[in-house]
Amino acid sequence: MNSIKDAKHELLQLMDDNNVAGFVDVAVREGSKRLPHMNLKAHRMILMLLRVGDLITYDHMVKILRPLGLTGAGHYLMWVIWLTGPIEGIMAARLMGASRASVSGIAITLEKDGLISKVPSPSDGRVTLLTLTEEGKTKIEQAMMQISDSAGLVLxxxxxxxxxxxxxxxxxxxxxxxxxxxxxxx
Missing domain, CATH: 1.20.5 (Single alpha-helices involved in coiled-coils or other helix-helix interfaces)
Structure with missing residues (x-):
């Protein structure tokens, strides 16, 4: 039991020191003790990708998206609309890898916030398209520029x-x- 307690303290210290590689090394070391046949190289690689991805995502949420009044999901839907132009919700869901219901809920919030609007399709009046408002276009472009700047700092x-x-x-x-x-x- 002492080993687990020591690992916990070591992991906490590595987190406090922002030492991602050290954190992953300890996690792999401890995991290999419990699962000796684990593919250590593959496990280390996945943990590194996940930890770095989590750090970047958290940083973008806290420093970029939240100050702009956006959620990660709202940003993602706005980005898809920005890339494609007016789009059916079902197609946006497909591009996002999300459910239609999820996109519908996100769209309702973004519409209430004045960032997107729903307009009838010019080719089929029964179909509704999601489109960015001017405020939404401005906000997504601000977010994208800030994310680009942030990525540049990392690189x-x-x-x-x-x-x-x-x-x-x-x-x-x-x-x-x-x-x-x-x-x-x-």
Whole structure:
């Protein structure tokens, strides 16, 4: 039991020190004690991706999206609309990998906030399209610029060659992940 207590204190200290790699190393070390046949390299890689992803997501939520009055889901739907132009809710849900009901709920909130509006389709009056309002367009573009600036700061720690290699590896990794995924659709 002492080992678990020691690991807990070590993990807490590593979190306080913002030491992601150290945190992952301890997690893998402790996991391998309990599951000795675990694929340590794969486990370490997944934990690193998840921890870094969580840190970036949290940072964007706290420093960018919340001050703009956005949620992660609201930002995502607005981004899809920004990319595609007016779009049916069912198509937005498909692009987001979300349920139609979920997108409907997000759209209701964004519409109340004046960031999107629902308009009839010019080709079929029975169909409603989600579209950004001027305020919504301004807000999503502010968020995207701030996220871009934030990503630029993160990349400052890498050389141009390293950032190219990282992007190439992430692209390969995403292709492998999608091909092996049980979900297979984004």
């Amino acid at each position: 400052e720690g890498l050389t141009e060659e390293e950032s190219t290699i990282l992007l190439t590896l992430l692209e390969k990794f995403s292709a492998a992940t999608v091909s092996k995924s049980r979900l297979r659709a984004l």
